[in-house]
Amino acid sequence: MASITIKNLYKYFPPSFALQIDELMIKEGEFFGIIGPSGCGKTTLLRLITGLTAPDRGEIWLNGREITKTPPEKRNIGLIFQEPRLFPHFTVEENVGFGLKMKKSRRRDIKAKIDEALEMVGLTGFNRRYPSALSGGQKQRVALARALVLEPKALLMDEPFSALDPELRVEMRFLIKKLQQEKKITIIFITHDREEAFTLFERMAVMQEGKILQTGTPLHIYNQPQNIKVANFLGINNILPGYIEGNYFYTQGFRILLGAANQNQTAKYLLLKPESLKIVNGEEDARPFLTGTIEEITFQTGFYHIKVKVQSQSLNIIQKYQPGKNFTPGAEVKILYHPEEIILL
Amino acid sequence: MVSRLFKLLIPVFLTGMVLLNIIPLLLLIFLSLGSSWMWPHLFPGPISLSSWKYVINPAAGSLPALKTSLQIALTATLINLILAMPAAKSLAHYHFKGRKACELILLLPALIPPWAVITGIHKTFIYLNLTDTMSGVILAHLLPTLPYMVRALTISFASIDYSLEEQAYLLGGNKSQTFFYITLPQLLPGIAAGSILSVLISLSEYLTTLIIGGGQVLTLTLVMFPFVNGGNPSIGAAYSLLFALMALITLFSLDTFINRYYSENKLY
Numbered sequence: 001m002a003s004i005t006i007k008n009l010y011k012y013f014p015p016s017f018a019l020q021i022d023e024l025m026i027k028e029g030e031f032f033g034i035i036g037p038s039g040c041g042k043t044t045l046l047r048l049i050t051g052l053t054a055p056d057r058g059e060i061w062l063n064g065r066e067i068t069k070t071p072p073e074k075r076n077i078g079l080i081f082q083e084p085r086l087f088p089h090f091t092v093e094e095n096v097g098f099g100l101k102m103k104k105s106r107r108r109d110i111k112a113k114i115d116e117a118l119e120m121v122g123l124t125g126f127n128r129r130y131p132s133a134l135s136g137g138q139k140q141r142v143a144l145a146r147a148l149v150l151e152p153k154a155l156l157m158d159e160p161f162s163a164l165d166p167e168l169r170v171e172m173r174f175l176i177k178k179l180q181q182e183k184k185i186t187i188i189f190i191t192h193d194r195e196e197a198f199t200l201f202e203r204m205a206v207m208q209e210g211k212i213l214q215t216g217t218p219l220h221i222y223n224q225p226q227n228i229k230v231a232n233f234l235g236i237n238n239i240l241p242g243y244i245e246g247n248y249f250y251t252q253g254f255r256i257l258l259g260a261a262n263q264n265q266t267a268k269y270l271l272l273k274p275e276s277l278k279i280v281n282g283e284e285d286a287r288p289f290l291t292g293t294i295e296e297i298t299f300q301t302g303f304y305h306i307k308v309k310v311q312s313q314s315l316n317i318i319q320k321y322q323p324g325k326n327f328t329p330g331a332e333v334k335i336l337y338h339p340e341e342i343i344l345l
Numbered sequence: 346m347v348s349r350l351f352k353l354l355i356p357v358f359l360t361g362m363v364l365l366n367i368i369p370l371l372l373l374i375f376l377s378l379g380s381s382w383m384w385p386h387l388f389p390g391p392i393s394l395s396s397w398k399y400v401i402n403p404a405a406g407s408l409p410a411l412k413t414s415l416q417i418a419l420t421a422t423l424i425n426l427i428l429a430m431p432a433a434k435s436l437a438h439y440h441f442k443g444r445k446a447c448e449l450i451l452l453l454p455a456l457i458p459p460w461a462v463i464t465g466i467h468k469t470f471i472y473l474n475l476t477d478t479m480s481g482v483i484l485a486h487l488l489p490t491l492p493y494m495v496r497a498l499t500i501s502f503a504s505i506d507y508s509l510e511e512q513a514y515l516l517g518g519n520k521s522q523t524f525f526y527i528t529l530p531q532l533l534p535g536i537a538a539g540s541i542l543s544v545l546i547s548l549s550e551y552l553t554t555l556i557i558g559g560g561q562v563l564t565l566t567l568v569m570f571p572f573v574n575g576g577n578p579s580i581g582a583a584y585s586l587l588f589a590l591m592a593l594i595t596l597f598s599l600d601t602f603i604n605r606y607y608s609e610n611k612l613y
Contacts, residue, residue, distance in 0.1 A: 052511055070513045089530045098526070150517065246361045331572035 002063035002153040002186060004049065009058030011044060019044050019210040021058070026154075028063075029184040031177070033201030033218070035191055041210040042190045045284055046156045047344045049188070050079045062153055073102075078155040082137035082163055085132040091125040092118070092142050099150040103167050108284040117149040118142075120179065132209030137168045141175075154186040162193065173199055196234055198222075206230045210289065236343070237316050238272035249344070251340070253311025257288040259339030267344035275318040279306065279327065289334045290315075297327050308335060370589075377583035386562040396579040400587060406568060407584075411591055417479065417554075418547035418595070425494040425543050426536065428487070435500030437505075448499075453490035459552050462488070466594040467556050477559040485557040486547045493546065494539035501535020537603045541596055548592055565591065 014018075019041040026032045034042050047053040050059060051072035052325045060068045067075055086095050093114045098111045103340075118124055121141040125291040131139055140160060147155055157176075161169045180187050191197055197204055198218045205215040214226045225231035242251035246299060249270045256270060280289075292310035299305075304319045306327055310343050315335065327333075378392050400407050435441075438447055453463070466485060467476065475481035477584030505528065513523040551566045558567070 050515060052514070070564060072511075073517045073519055076517065077515075079515050081508070085508055087509060087512075098513070098518070102513075102518040102522050110481075144515065176386060302449075 004154055004186065004188070005059075005061040005297060006049070006057045007061070009045075009048060009055050009060065009279065011048060011053065011055045013044075017041070017210060020049075021045065021212055024205065024212060024215070026186060026188060029186055031180050031189065031200060031202045033189050033191065033197050033204035034207055035194070035197045035201075035204055035233070036207035038192055041191075043100070044210075045207075046079060046158050046188065049154075049156060050077050051075050052079075055259070061330055074290055076150060076153050078150065080140075080143050080147055080160045081159045082159045084131070084136075084141055084143040086134075086139055086146075088131055090130075091127065092123070092131070092134070094147055095131065095252060096141055096146045096216060098146065103150075103333075107208070114145075114147050117145040120148060121145045121175065124143045127298050137164055139170065141162065143188070144176070144179075148183075148185075152185075154188065157189045158190070158191055158340050162191070162194070165177035176200070176243065177265045194233075199267055206233060208233070223283045223343075225271070225343065230267055231343065231345070236271050236273050238277075240270045240272070240313060241268060242270060244344075249342075252292060256290070256337065256342065257339050258344075262280050269345045270339060271345065272315065273341065273343075274305075276314045276338055276341040277315065279308070279317060279319055280336060281325075281331075287336045288301040288339065289336045291332065291334055294327055294333055295331050297329060308336070310334060373582045373585055376579055377586055379579065392564045396577070396583040400564055400583045402544045406563065407587065408570040410563045410565045411587070413479070414548055414566065414591070415595065417483050417486060417562075417564060418544045419485050419546045421490055422540050422543040424483070424487060425491050426540065428491060429494040429498050432495050433502050436495070436499045437502035446600070459489065463553055463556050470557060476557055477508075477561040479558075479562050482558045482562045482564075483581065484521055485553040488553065489550060490543040490546045492529060493542040497530070497535045497539030497542065499530045501538075505531050533603055533606070537600065540599055540603075544595055544599065545592060548588070548595070580591055591596045 004024075004026040006012055006021050006333050008023075009019070009021040011019045017039075019189055034045065043064070043153070044053060048055050051070060055068065058068070059066055062075070062077070084097060087098065087124070091118060092097065096114045096117055097110045100113060105113075118126060121144050122142050123138060123145065126134070126138070126142075131142070134142065142229070143160075152173065160176075160328050161172045164172060179185065180300075189200060191200075203215065203217055205212045206221060207213065208229055213230050214221055216224075221230065222234050222236075225234060225236065232239060240249075240251040240256075242249055244250075244258070244267055245267055249258055249267070251270065279294075290310050291307040291317065293311050295314065297304055298309040299321070303319065304316045304321060304327060308315050308317055317335065377396050378394070399405055406455050422429060431449060436451075463485070465471055466488070469523065470476045470485075475484065508526050508547070509531075512521050512525045518526065542561075548564075549566060550564075551570060554562060554564050554567055558564075565588055569588065572578070572581035572584060574581075
């Protein structure tokens, strides 16, 4: 396992897309994530690291050795795609053993390593099956075994589970997390799924339009996003434009009380996390509040997602489901907020 | 209503097709076995094996002709394969200027009547001392067969899943390993199709063989032509059947060979 360092990496795709990474360091044995909307250059970055795509300029270092010009077959970096890319004319064991065979390992070693790798991904006994006889999840497990059997210096994963159904996706996340902790594999994992990011990553980078906007632990980025694009991508979708005067932030039609820590006088935006707001139907509370009208309610696994209109703006609010507490569209409600949980940008 | 009519017509159509194919074959068999079948006799004359005896007789030279035919067809096909592989790959994957023109030029020999070019080739081959030789005939046979090989392989290359090649590189496979283990198996159906067409066309080639071979290179087509062309229809029929049998066996073995290669291309 090894560390990966990227310096001034640049790749241009005509007519108008460019990937530009000034600096990115992934530590040895780290579960690193890259998150961003589709088309932001995540996949390109992985292809550059594996050598499938050549950069226009810049450097890629693996464990203190520059590999920018090394061909992909000599890098020993595993890459798992969204689709499993198994060789259809080979059996499971031939697929898993392909890399070892290419390296001309000894036959007996190959056999033992294949069995070990298949056991790791929970597919013992599937040796002689063909890919066409496997389910989607099993195929992706074979792809994982095929990469792991080579003991790669790093394992890159390009949205590997997004084609699987939700239950299987959770199961695969658990498997990869477990393998990563046991084997201390350096992993770079791409996703556009926030939930996946928060469950898996030790550190992550938020990417957009070919650039890295922010790096840090998922929690740190969520609590202190550097700009509204990052915040919006991570699900902080109440972004109010305005200005600060005294202890208040003034936005269209209403004002919000700021906490003592929030005295960033030049802030142009105020961000409210949807789960930090609380709707009350009239009961008294000492906290500051806004008043608005419920516009829309959707129910999602234990939580209400509620849109409330406050003056001319809509606020998104997530409320835990509680028996007996109902919300009705059109109802006039109070929204409590914590001045200390406000983010100013 | 229409669909029901259609359903009724399908068996009729199929039977018609089968008969169309079988009747000439049956006639050939009758013809090769019967010494005569003249008007107003309802049935052919007594069965006679004289035509077959002639064909099998070593003096007729059928066996060497058959051997020559196969040698030429298989060698030409092998050369076609080597020539067509890079051409087909380029046509399928590189979008260069004049690609369409290249495609057309490669296809032209199949479109232009052989007479138009064969005299020119003949003249050139005389300078090169290639006339009246088997090598000359093999080279000349590339002309009508290569377009089909290129066509079949181009389609094959176009349908290849290149993500699998990428995957092979990522697993440490070098260029030749990747081609051998990953690309070639995907090309096999196209190779089979192209080879079969090439072999069949070469086997039935008459004009090029006659002119370039100058009557010195005797293929089965050359040997049987005079009989078919009025000399002795009965012997011609026997030769035709022999020819069909040869083509059938060649196709069958080619197919088996490729299929076996495909299924035995195991890693270990």
